[in-house]
Amino acid sequence: xxxxxxxxxxxxxxxxxxxxxxxxxxxxxxxxxxxxxxxxxxxxxxxxxxxxxxxxxxxxxxxxxxxxxxxxxxxxxxxxxxxxxxxxxxxxxxxxxxxxxxxxxxxxxxxxxxxxxxxxxxxxxxxxxxxxxxxxxxxxxxxxxxxxxxxxxxxxxxxxxxxxxxxxxxxxxxxxxxxxxxxxxxxxxxxxxxxxxxxxxxxxxxxxxxxxxxxxxxxxxxxxxxxxxxxxxxxxxxxxxxxxxxxxxxxxxxxxxxxxxxxxxxxxxxxxxxxxxxxxxxxxxxxxxxxxxxxxxxxxxxxxxxxxxxxxxxxxxxxxxxxxxxxxxxxxxxxxxxxxxxxxxxxxxxxxxxxxxxxxxxxxxxxxxxxxxxxxxxxxx
Numbered sequence: 061x062x063x064x065x066x067x068x069x070x071x072x073x074x075x076x077x078x079x080x081x082x083x084x085x086x087x088x089x090x091x092x093x094x095x096x097x098x099x100x101x102x103x104x105x106x107x108x109x110x111x112x113x114x115x116x117x118x119x120x121x122x123x124x125x126x127x128x129x130x131x132x133x134x135x136x137x138x139x140x141x142x143x144x145x146x147x148x149x150x151x152x153x154x155x156x157x158x159x160x161x162x163x164x165x166x167x168x169x170x171x172x173x174x175x176x177x178x179x180x181x182x183x184x185x186x187x188x189x190x191x192x193x194x195x196x197x198x199x200x201x202x203x204x205x206x207x208x209x210x211x212x213x214x215x216x217x218x219x220x221x222x223x224x225x226x227x228x229x230x231x232x233x234x235x236x237x238x239x240x241x242x243x244x245x246x247x248x249x250x251x252x253x254x255x256x257x258x259x260x261x262x263x264x265x266x267x268x269x270x271x272x273x274x275x276x277x278x279x280x281x282x283x284x285x286x287x288x289x290x291x292x293x294x295x296x297x298x299x300x301x302x303x304x305x306x307x308x309x310x311x312x313x314x315x316x317x318x319x320x321x322x323x324x325x326x327x328x329x330x331x332x333x334x335x336x337x338x339x340x341x342x343x344x345x346x347x348x349x350x351x352x353x354x355x356x357x358x359x360x361x362x363x364x365x366x367x368x369x370x371x372x373x374x375x376x377x378x379x380x381x382x383x384x385x386x387x388x389x390x391x392x393x394x395x396x397x398x399x400x401x402x403x404x405x406x407x408x409x410x411x412x413x414x415x416x417x418x419x420x421x422x423x424x425x426x427x428x429x430x431x432x433x434x435x436x437x438x439x440x441x
Contacts, residue, residue: 066430070378071255072422080311087307100303106310113313114240116248116268118275121301122282125224125251125265130157131299132247132267133192135277136218138163142191143398146222147177148387149407150196154222155387155396158194164398166190167388172406173344175199175357175414179207186211189398192218197226197241199357199382200257200323202349205244206233219245224265225354227258228316232348241349242268247278252301252309257323257354258316260305322421323353326428330356330417333432337441339364355382356419365413368438375434380416 077084091102103121110119122128138144140162146154148167158165168185171178175198182193193212195203205221212219223242227250230238242248250256252264267282269275277294280287285296301309312319327343334340341359345351360368365381372379386407387393394400417431 066427068376068378068418068427068431069420069422070380070418071420073254073259073420075422076420080315083311084308087311088304091303091307094303097303098300100306102303102307102310103301106301106306106313109310109313110266110268113316114243114268116240116243117270117272118268118278120267120269120275120278120282121306122265122267122299123301124263124299125249125253126153126157127282127297127299128249128251128265128267129153129194129220129222130160131278131281131297132220132249133157133161133163134281134295134297135247135274136192136220138191138218141189143187143189144192144194145177145182145185145190146194146387147196147198147407148404149175149383149410150198150222150387151224151383152387152390152392153224154194154196155390155393159393159396163191164189165387165393165396166398167386167393167402167404169404169406170198170410172410173341174201174346175410176201176203176346179204179211182208182211186215186217187398190215190217192220194220194222195245196222197229199343200226200229200354201346201351202226202229202231202241202244204346204348205231205241206348209244218247221245221248223248224251224253224256226352227256228320229352230350243270246271246274252305257319257352258309258312261308262302262305264301264305264309265299266301319421320350320352322423323419324351326419326423327351327353327356329425329428330432333428333436334358337436337439339439340435353419355380355416357382357414357416359410359413360415361413363412364438365415368435369415371438372434377431377434378418381414382416384411386411
C-alpha cells in the first residue's frame with residue numbers, strides 16, 4: 061500500500077482532544093481526586109446537560125449503545141416471539157439485542173437515497189405479531205419519524221429510535237416545529253463510542269424519553285432492577301456510564317453543534333468536488349432532517365466500488381464500507397428472523413455500492429482536496 065503524503069485519518073480523535081486538552085485533563089483529574097468513579101457528580105451533571113440539550117425529560121446514561129437498545133426493549137415488556145421491525149442495512153447491534161431477548165427481527169428494506177427505513181416500508185412489514193419498530197437514523201440524519209409514529213399509534217406499537225449515528229440532528233414536523241432525533245420515539249438510544257459524533261474516551265451510551273414513568277423503569281432496569289439498594293422489583297442488568305467518561309462527554313457536549321457544522325462543511329466540500337462525476341451519487345439530504353454526517357457515504361455506480369476502494373488504499377486514503385453484508389444474509393440471523401426468506405433488493409444493492417470517506421471535525425481544506433483528487437483520479441475526472 062502506498063503511503064499518503066498527508067496523515068489523513070478516517071476519524072481524527074487525537075487532534076480533537078488536543079484542542080480541549082486543558083479542560084478534559086482537568087475534569088478527569090477532578091474525578092480521580094474525588095474518588096466518585098461510579099454515579100458521581102460528573103454523571104449527574106452530564107445527565108442534566110444532555111436533558112437540556114435534547115429537550116428530553118429524562119436521560120439515563122448506561123454502559124454502551126447496545127445496552128441502551130437492550131434496556132429499551134426490556135422496558136417495553138415484549139415477550140419471546142414478538143416481532144420487531146428494523147432495517148437490514150445497519151450495524152448488527154440493532155438486530156443483536158432483539159434476538160438475544162428471544163424476539164423476532166423483521167428485516168426490512170430502506171430508501172435507496174437516504175438509506176433509512178420509510179413509513180411505507182414499515183407499513184408493509186406490520187403483522188398481527190408486530191410489537192415494536194426500531195428505526196435507525198443512519199449515517200447522521202433522521203428517518204421520517206412523524207408518519208412512523210402515526211403508524212405506531214394506529215397499531216399500538218413501541219418506537220425505539222436507534223440514534224447512535226445522528227445525535228444532534230433536528231427533525232421537522234408538518235406543523236414546522238422541530239425536535240432532536242432520539243426524542244421522538246417512545247425511547248431513544250445512543251452510543252458514545254469514541255468515533256461517534258459525541259464520543260467518549262471508552263464505551264458509553266444513553267437512553268432518553270419524555271415519559272417520566274418510563275424513564276424510571278429504564279433507570280431501574282439499568283441498575284439491577286432496583287430503586288432501593290438490595291430490593292429488586294424486576295429483572296435488570298448492570299449498565300453504567302462511569303464518571304470519567306461522563307466528565308469528558310460533558311465537555312464535548314458543549315461543542316456538539318460546532319462539531320456538526322464542521323462535518324457539514326466537509327460534506328459540502330465533498331459534494332461540490334464530486335458533482336460532475338457521473339458514477340458517484342453523493343449523500344441525499346432529507347428535507348425534514350438536518351444531517352450531522354456521522355459518515356459521508358457515496359454510492360458508486362457500474363460495479364466499480366471495490367476497484368475504487370483498492371485505488372484509495374493504494375493512495376493511502378482511509379475509507380470504510382458500511383455495511384458489506386446485510387443483516388438478513390448474516391449467518392447468525394438466518395434462524396432468528398421472522399421473515400428468513402425476505403428479498404430486500406435496495407439493501408442488497410447498497411451493500412455492493414457504498415463507500416464512506418474520512419469524516420470528522422478536524423478535516424481541513426488540504427486534506428479534503430487530497431481525498432477528493434484521489435477519488436476523482438480513479439474516474440479520470
